[in-house]
Amino acid sequence: GGFLVAGGATVLTSAAMLTVRQLSRQGAAPAEIRCAFNWGSALGGALCGGVSGFATPSWWQLGMVVLGTAGMCAGQGGLTLLLQEEIGKVARFLYLNVVFSFGLGLAMGDPWPSWVEAGGAVLILASVAAGGTGEPKGKLE
Numbered sequence: 036g037g038f039l040v041a042g043g044a045t046v047l048t049s050a051a052m053l054t055v056r057q058l059s060r061q062g063a064a065p066a067e068i069r070c071a072f073n074w075g076s077a078l079g080g081a082l083c084g085g086v087s088g089f090a091t092p093s094w095w096q097l098g099m100v101v102l103g104t105a106g107m108c109a110g111q112g113g114l115t116l117l118l119q120e121e122i123g124k125v126a127r128f129l130y131l132n133v134v135f136s137f138g139l140g141l142a143m144g145d146p147w148p149s150w151v152e153a154g155g156a157v158l159i160l161a162s163v164a165a166g167g168t169g170e171p172k173g174k175l176e
Contacts, residue, residue: 070108077104
C-alpha cells in the first residue's frame with residue numbers, strides 16, 4: 036500500500052512540474068501558475084487521501100486546508116514581489132512566516148507559544164515596524 040501511495044505521489048509531483056512548465060510556455064501569468072500549482076496539489080492530496088483510505092477531514096479541517104492553500108498563493112505572490120527588491124530592503128519581512136505560523140497554529144488548536152517564542156515574534160514584528168525603507172542613511176567612513 037505505502038509503495039503505491041509513494042509512486043502515486045511521484046506521478047502527481049511530475050504532473051505538477053509539467054503543468055508549471057506548460058503554463059510558463061503558454062505565457063500564463065506567474066500568479067496563475069503559482070495558484071494552479073497550489074490548488075492542484077491540494078486537490079491531488081485530497082484525491083489520494085480519499086483513495087488510499089486516510090481519515091476524511093472534518094469541515095473545519097477542510098476549511099483550514101482551503102485557507103492554507105489560499106494563503107500559500109498569496110504568500111508566494113508576496114515573496115515574489117519582495118524578492119524583486121534588494122535583499123537589504125526586504126530581509127526583515129522574510130521572518131514574518133514565523134509569526135503567521137503561530138497565528139495559523141492557534142487557529143487550528145495548537146497551544147499558545149512559550150514566552151521565548153512569543154518574545155521572538157514580538158522582536159520580528161518590531162523589526163518590521165522599525166525597519167524604515169531600507170535605504171542607506173549615509174556613507175560609512
